[in-house]
Amino acid sequence: MKFVIVTGMSGAGKSTALKMLEDMGYFCVDNLPIALLPKFAELAHAPGSDISQVAVGVDIRNGRSLDEMASVLENLKASGVAYQILYLEASDEVLVKRYKETRRAHPLAKQGRVEDGIRLEREKLLYLKENATYILDTSQLLTRELKKALEQILVEEKNFKNLMITVLSFGFKYGIPNDCDLVFDVRFLPNPYYVDGLKYKTGNDEEVQDFVMDYEISHIFLDKLVDMLNFLIPNYILEGKNQLVIGIGCTGGKHRSVTLANKLFEALSDRSEYGVRLEHRDVSR
Template sequence: MRFVIVTGMSGAGKSTALKMLEDIGYFCVDNLPLLLIRKFAELTYKQSIDVNNIALGVDIRSGQALSELEHVLEDLIASGFQYEILFLDASDSVLVKRYKETRRNHPLALEGRVDQGIEEERNKLNFLKKQADYIIDTSQLLTRELKSELDNIFVKNEGYNNLFITVLSFGFKYGIPSDADLVFDVRFLPNPYYIDELKPKTGNEQAIQDYVMGFEVAGQFLNKLEDMIRFLIPNYIAEGKNQLVIAIGCTGGKHRSVTLANKLFERLTTNKEFGLKVEHRDIQKDAIRKSI
């Protein structure tokens, strides 16, 4: 039996994660009073409750009692009860945006600013994040991608190193992505934009990929980029980083950057030590601007 404590920042997707775990057969309980966790564990491990796997939601709503959780968890270990901690996180800017979009009040900022509530919450939950077995940063994740990550951990039982990588193409004329950790400029490559039959196509199409990668310098750049990223990844994992955005930019974000982002993504998929996705931020913006 797996006993999973699901916790994390308000707005990071804890409720969604609990629902997904429920869908794959977990018995889920949200916001159980902390003093009842020990008794609940006893009942489940003794099979007094007929369940196979348990997911228990714990978060800042526990209020002042949250400070007692560390002692509760120590007591569980001392009593021989095994548990795992899943921590859902997201960047401050994403959390603020989510709160503004839903018009909800942060539980620690009922009469103040959301960012102040988030800062206070991070401080209160820091001990849980340090103990977490799995940290999933949902800043860049779609719902289906979060489900895939949970399936990998709790259904397929695959190894998980808490790092999720987004390879992101973009156009410099639309601005550098604010959440980018690493930014690479591929505007030195020949531009398909100036070839009439290639101009309307994108880097998702074979004709553009053949053109861009047909230049030796493109292959050299990709090899050096892959080598550097593979060097950095284990060091980021060791440092505790859980979200890495690799941004590759060209002028409009439609041809060269899309091609190189796709190629880097293909090469990194051979490694199962981290989550991975590719995203093209500006691939359709040129067509949208022309239609206006």
Template sequence: MKLVIVTGMSGAGKGTAVKIMEDMGYYCVDNLPIPLVEKFVDFTLQSEDELEKVAVSIDIRNSNALSELEGVLERIRQKGIRFEILFLEADDSVLVKRYKETRRSHPLAGGGRIDKGIGLERKKLAFLKEQADYIIDTSRLLQRELKAELERIFVRDEDYRNLYITVLSFGFKYGIPTDSDLVFDVRFLPNPYYVEGLRQKTGNDIEIQDFVMQYKEAHEFLDKLEDMIKFLIPNYVTEGKTQLVISIGCTGGKHRSVTLANELYDRLKECSGYGIKIEHRDIGKDALRGK
């Protein structure tokens, strides 16, 4: 039997993950009381119709019994039963926003501020995160992207190193993305904005790509950046980082930054073991402003 314990921060997407895993053929039990976890596993193994894949969701709603969980998991290990822990994570600011959007109260807030409940939850779940086999940060993930990550881990059984990379283009005149981990300025390259016939196009158009990539400096920049990122990734993984946002900016976030972000994404997407996606934050903003 393949057993997965699904846990993590409230609002990080555990319910969504359980539904996705159910679609993947797992028999799923949501918020199973902790005193019943060991009995449920024993019963499942002893049943004549033994289930091949089982996912058990445990969260902070079990708060009063969480102190018992570590002992329960250790007893399961001692019985020779293998299991994996999937921990869903998200930034505090994202969790607060999600709670406000749904108008739900945090289970540990006690009628007080949401961020206080989140802080207390992090402390209570710290031991589970430390033991987790997989940590997925959903701060920037869409549901389809979460599904792709879960399929990569639990269907294709690919190596997974708990890091999701976002390559993000932006325009400096609209502000540096606040969640950036690494920021690179490509305004040193000639600007196609001032070339007749190119202003309205974007870095997703071949004409802009050809213009930007005709300069040897663009290739040198990408070579050096790729080399540095590939050096940093395993070190970030070792330090437990789960989300890496690489931001590349030009003036308006439409031409040079988009081109080079796309090029970097193409170079990194073959890196096995990491999730990666591309975003262009400001690519359409000049058009909205009539420029």
């Protein structure tokens, strides 16, 4: 029996993840009292039960009983339940924005600031995060990307290493994205902007891609970049990093950066040990 404990920060997408897992055939229960986890697992695993996949939501709403989590997990392990912990994470900035957009109150903020509630929640959930089987950072994830990641790790059972990579194209004229971990400047490549018929197209168009990649220097750069990332990514995973944003910039963020971001995404997306997403920040400007 698969037994998944879905937990993490309020606003990071636990409810959405549980709904997705339910659609994938999991029997889902949200906000089950922690003390009942072993008994629930026993009933689900009892002879004659037709439940083969279980997902249980555990979060800050469990209050003081979170302090019992270590002993409850030990009881699960002793009873032969091979549980997994899925921890959903997001940056403080994203969580604050989500709360402001939905006008919901953070469960620990009460009448205070959302930031204070988030800080306190991180402290109370630290044990679960440190013992998580999978950590998914949803800061930049679209709903379909979250679904794909869940399918990879909990349905297809791929060797997912808790790292979500965002390949992000942008234009330097609009500023470097604040969340980039690595930034690469491709303004040295021939510019399609000055070619008749390509100015108003983008790196998502085949004609622009053909123009940019028709130069040997473009292939040399891409090969060297992929080679470097193949070295860096496993080391980032070992270090415990769960979010990596790779920025590819050109002047306006429409042609060269979009083309190279698309090519880099293709080179990385066939790997199953981490998630990869693609975003073009300035392509429509």
